[in-house]
Amino acid sequence: MVKTLNFSILMSPNNPISMSNIVKNYFRVLEVITSFNIVLNTEIRAGRRLKMSDLEIVALSLTSEYMSIDSENSFFNQLQKGEIPNLIERSQYNKRRKKLFHFTEEIRQHLYSKFIEFENYFIVDSMPLEICKMARHNRIKICKDDFHTAPDKGFCASQNTWFYGYKLHGVCSISGVFQSIDITKASVHDVHLLKDLKYQLSDCVLLGDRGYLSATQQLDLFESANIKLETPMRKNQKGYKKQPYIFRKSRKRIETLFSQLCDQFMIRRNYAKSFKGFKTRILAKIAELTLVQFINKFIFDRPINNIKTQII
Numbered sequence: 001m002v003k004t005l006n007f008s009i010l011m012s013p014n015n016p017i018s019m020s021n022i023v024k025n026y027f028r029v030l031e032v033i034t035s036f037n038i039v040l041n042t043e044i045r046a047g048r049r050l051k052m053s054d055l056e057i058v059a060l061s062l063t064s065e066y067m068s069i070d071s072e073n074s075f076f077n078q079l080q081k082g083e084i085p086n087l088i089e090r091s092q093y094n095k096r097r098k099k100l101f102h103f104t105e106e107i108r109q110h111l112y113s114k115f116i117e118f119e120n121y122f123i124v125d126s127m128p129l130e131i132c133k134m135a136r137h138n139r140i141k142i143c144k145d146d147f148h149t150a151p152d153k154g155f156c157a158s159q160n161t162w163f164y165g166y167k168l169h170g171v172c173s174i175s176g177v178f179q180s181i182d183i184t185k186a187s188v189h190d191v192h193l194l195k196d197l198k199y200q201l202s203d204c205v206l207l208g209d210r211g212y213l214s215a216t217q218q219l220d221l222f223e224s225a226n227i228k229l230e231t232p233m234r235k236n237q238k239g240y241k242k243q244p245y246i247f248r249k250s251r252k253r254i255e256t257l258f259s260q261l262c263d264q265f266m267i268r269r270n271y272a273k274s275f276k277g278f279k280t281r282i283l284a285k286i287a288e289l290t291l292v293q294f295i296n297k298f299i300f301d302r303p304i305n306n307i308k309t310q311i312i
Contacts, residue, residue: 022067022075023083024312029066029288030059032295036110051086057096058104060084065288066311068264070271070281098280108178108287111294115177115304120204122179123172123254124197124212126190127261128156129183129282130165131270137164142273149275154186157211168267168282169193171201172254176305177293178286183279191217198225205230207251256305261285264307 034055052060069075076090088096131151132140144150151165169182169190180200182193190211197206202225213231221227232243261267265285272278293304295311302309 021312022063022069022078025066026059026063026084028295028312029062029291030056032291032299033059033062033107036107038106038110052088052093052096054096054100054103056086057093058100058107060093061097061100061104061284062288062291065265065281065285066292068266070266070269072271094277097284098276101276101280101283104280104283104287108283108290111287111290112177112179114294114298115173115175116179119173119175121174121250122201122204122206123174123251124170124193124206124208125251125254125258126167126169126193126211127258128154128159128163128165128186129168129270130163130268131278132164134162134164140164142270143275143278145274150185152185152187154188166278168258170254170257170286171197171206172257174250174253176253176257178257178290181283181286183282194221194229197221198227201225201227204228207231207247209251210234257289260305260307261289265289 064070064072064075067075069078072090072094076093079087131142134153137151137153142151153162153164154167155162163186165186167184167186167188167190169184171179171181173179180197182196184193190208191214194212194214194217198221204226205228206221208229208231210232212229213234218229218231221229230243230247232248233240265288267282267285270278270281272281289307292307292309292311296302296304296306296309
């Protein structure tokens with residue numbers, strides 16, 4: 001387990017150690033996730049003792065995403081020798097970061113659990129994750145190690161264009177915190193995600209756009225988990241009624257989250273060569289977004305969605 005850090009001492013102006021912003025942010029992230037006291041089964045290993053703990057690896061990963069540094073080469077080049085104790089080599093960091101995918105998700109879920117009190121309205125939507133331009137998709141080899149996880153071609157209705165890659169599906173609360181996420185091939189229709197949501201949510205209202213319009217899924221969600229699916233109707237539907245303004249306004253919350261992921265965390269920029277690396281990067285960006293929201297609310301008592309702000 002990682003020893004408890006005295007962050008106030010590390011950040012004291014009398015401290016002779018000169019630290020870059022990356023290192024200051026790293027110690028802040030490490031302090032927060034260490035305070036959760038999550039027991040790591042991965043820490044129990046046979047053989048020699050690890051130079052950096054799993055918590056420190058995850059903290060380093062989240063820090064790079066917060067600083068919008070996607071390139072691991074660039075990230076390690078900006079770290080001066082001795083600034084982070086026991087810093088491992090970049091290749092070792094990359095391997096261990098991918099192995100800690102499930103632990104990173106556990107941290108994200110723990111962060112989300114702090115926001116869920118009295119939440120009974122959720123929003124569902126998806127966004128395209130393009131890994132290359134359509135002109136190159138026939139010859140590209142990225143993420144094609146396994147047929148089941150290989151990217152494919154899909155259509156984005158909001159942008160009225162075809163793209164090659166994956167889809168990020170997200171469910172967030174009205175306040176703007178991701179409850180669950182999923183990555184599928186680009187060709188998978190949004191409505192298929194609803195089949196899994198009945199195992200994750202219950203007794204709530206779910207807001208979606210016209211991509212989730214399905215009478216069959218709407219009835220199934222209500223009967224199996226008491227989830228009321230609210231989607232706008234098509235104008236040519238029988239008994240058409242305009243969706244209430246409050247639902248249309250609330251649904252924009254997840255669109256803002258997607259915009260923040262694109263702008264601040266550059267989620268559409270991909271340097272991964274395998275699907276394992278790709279999904280690790282996507283999860284780290286969303287986990288860091290949730291961590292910033294947690295710091296905003298529980299440490300600085302400011303609006304949680306002020307993402308472009310300092311955490312130190």
